[in-house]
Amino acid sequence: MTDKYENPTSDDYMGVVMGIIMSGGNAKGLAFQAIQQAKDGKFAEAESSLNEASEQLREAHDVQTDLLTRLAQGEKIGWNLYMVHAQDHLMNAITFKDLAVEVVGQERRLQALENK
Incomplete structure (x- = not known):
């Protein structure tokens, strides 16, 4: 029996990869x-969008943490370019x-100064 994510071409593995990519893309x-x-x-809407982005990132980060935990526990996790791309996509979205x-905060400050 193989570990669930050992085969990087399995449906389970690719589902995880695509989930990370999609969550990262949605967050960005x-x-x-x-x-x-x-x-x-529209600062209230901007804050809402940022909160939704954070939730998308949390979901992707939870999947990433699960994979790292499995790896630390000795489960074999396959790696391929898709997973590298998913990790890159996630880190880019977080950044x-x-x-x-910061931009939303600066825009809020700028508009407040302009409205004085």
């Missing part, structure tokens, strides 16, 4: 949306969301 899109909403002065938080 929501973070970008938050920046656009902030530019339009983009962190930057979006």
Whole structure:
């Protein structure tokens, strides 16, 4: 019997990979949306989008943590370019969301100064 994620071409494995990629992509899109909403002065909507982005990232991070835990416990986890891409996608989304938080904050500050 093989470990669930040992074969990097199995449906289980590819489902995990695609889940990470999709969650990362959704989070990045929501973070970008938050920046656009902030530019339009819609700060409550921007905060909501950032919260949704955080939830998407949490879901992907939970999957990543599960894989790392399994690996640490001795389960064989296969690796391929798809998984590398998924991890890259996730890290990029995390960085983009962190930057979006800062941009939204700066936009809020800028608009407050302009409205004085």
